[in-house]
Amino acid sequence: MTSETGGNAFADATQARGEAFIEVTDVDKFFGDFQALKDINMKVGKQEVVVVIGPSGSGKSTLIRCINRLEKHDRGRIVVDGIELSDDIRNIQEVRRETGMVFQQFNLFPHLTVLENVTLAPREVRHMPKREAEDLAMEMLERVKIPEQARKFPGQLSGGQQQRVAIARALAMQPKVMLFDEVTSALDPEMIKEVLDVMVKLAEGGMTMIVVTHEMGFARAVANRVVFMSDGQIVEVGTPEHFFTDPQEDRTKLFLSQIL
């Protein structure tokens, strides 16, 4: 299946590298009269890192929020690891168990300690005993290099530390894919690196990732494919080399000229 939008060889988002793990087919999404997603087609393969960029309001956040059903798509199909998202709450729960998400505003639970933030879902969703969940949580906190803060409350941590805890919280459910929604946009510049470092490590470890970001350096270094969205459409798709050095579409060129 090929996308009608874009219409050139580079704009084909439907070719996943290897076996498709996430399939988004002909998806539309409306907020009232405003169409946030227009006929989106995209495949993401196992262990692939896809970076989604585009101007604000282009629908990139909406796209990944549809993948774990924080937003309901109005038309088309979204299949994650063979499970099609429908109104059935069990399907949704199953998909959410397999997808971890990290938000721009961290969204840690402020009334729980860092450790409790990370153990909450394993204990309550996977019914893991407390001790086991805490061991797992400490392992995840070590992966994001923050084990010494385990007993603190989120309010006691810096933004960068909070965001790394948020990553650990998502990882603790041992997801098969991680969704990152502009995770460095709310951070002070000196904290961006510590979060990006964790994400790079994660990608090197073979995690499937969809990353919405404005960090072009990250896209260049880590992405297998870069997807450029504008006005709710996928405009252009390419490998980082192609995308940054030889963009095909005018909208892509304009966007890149504004941010690079």
Add this chain to the structure above:
Amino acid sequence: MTAVNARPNSTPNSAVSWIKVRLFPNMASGIVTLLLLPVVVYLAYRSFLFVAINGRWEVIQRNLTLFMQGTFPRDEQWRIVVQLILMGLALGFGTATALAASADRAREAGLPFARQRPWQMARRFWPLILFVLVLLYFANTSAPWLVMLVALAVIGVGATARFLPTRLRNLGWILMALSLIAGFQVVSGTTGRSWLATATIVSIGVWISVRLERLETLPRLAAKTVLVALAAAVVFGIYTFVTVPGIGWDRWSGLHLTLWVSALAIVLSFPLGLLLALARRSTLPALRALATGYIELIRGVPLITLLFMGQFILGFMLPAAADPSSVTRAIAAMTLFTAAYVAEIVRGGLQALPYGQTEAAQAVGLPPGKTMRLVILPQALRAVIPAMVGQFISIFKDSSLLFIIGINEFLGVRSLVHAQADFRSIAHAETLVFIAFGYWAFAYSMSRESQRLERRLRVGL
């Protein structure tokens, strides 16, 4: 009034500079001070005259027992004494356990946590302590002093719960609940349906403290249900074999009744209000309409109307066999009334919470019920503590309306006092001031505790 102008930076080191900074920081404040000073001095002088010289306080002294326990049978007074002592025990267990739990969390989080010294506790509850001292001042015999000393000693005994190791923390709560039940039923007796109340409390305790994390949802719920049923059966068994006769609450009165009625209305209205708030936000239209209808209906009716309806109309809705006493009806009316307000307060808290919290909980796979219970509600409830306690203070004071439907609670006792030949036409002001002082001591303590709680929870403890 002039304190508004006080500058936090200037630390007065003598009386003169204190006066200068607090009372005359600038021209305008100085004039206000000069104008208000005579008024304040005059009012203070008149109050002093009334309290210390002119007041005929023998009206309180001679009727102290009446104010405290009203028309409760005098030869059964020991029950209330024992209740007081058991309440002291419950207070000791409860505060010690709560403080120990807070200390645990603080230590784990590396936050400072200073254990309060007894004199700090005394300063915290100074309005209540002042009230107790006034009561003791009016006491005719040494018996109240004795009771007070025993109660204090018993609080100390309960406070040893803080030495319980962390994994036995729940034991502290269980002991508190048991003391509360025993304290209540030493007065009310254990006959009739009182086993039901105990069984309910025990069941809730069992349900909460048994986790069985390794089991899947269905077997876990089944196992818990069996355990709860077993516990309830045990309670029923004990109550069948051991019965203690008592005085039902339809014969309680005075401050004793005021405190129990308010406490029950507060404790019962909270879960009901919570359910109403959740129902009002439900996605099921019928449930939402029902909750909204209930809340708006109740909030549109004065409490006194509901109290009268409780006395006269409730009978039509209940089976003839269930004929609740007028105190029970009053508690029901107060609970139903307060629940509607609690529901709106909770709803406010739910709405104030950023939606990102719900999304984060959903994203890690928490189902809707657990999202609400573990993530949303704990935060929403913290945010509304001040408003909630305000509502509770309000229903505590409004319990005085029971006087109008013929129940002699704290304020109602006044009519009994002034029915006595000696006080028919004198000392009306004195009894009013005394009762107002009593209400104030409790209400202000609640308000202070709510502020404290708010400060503490802000750090997450």
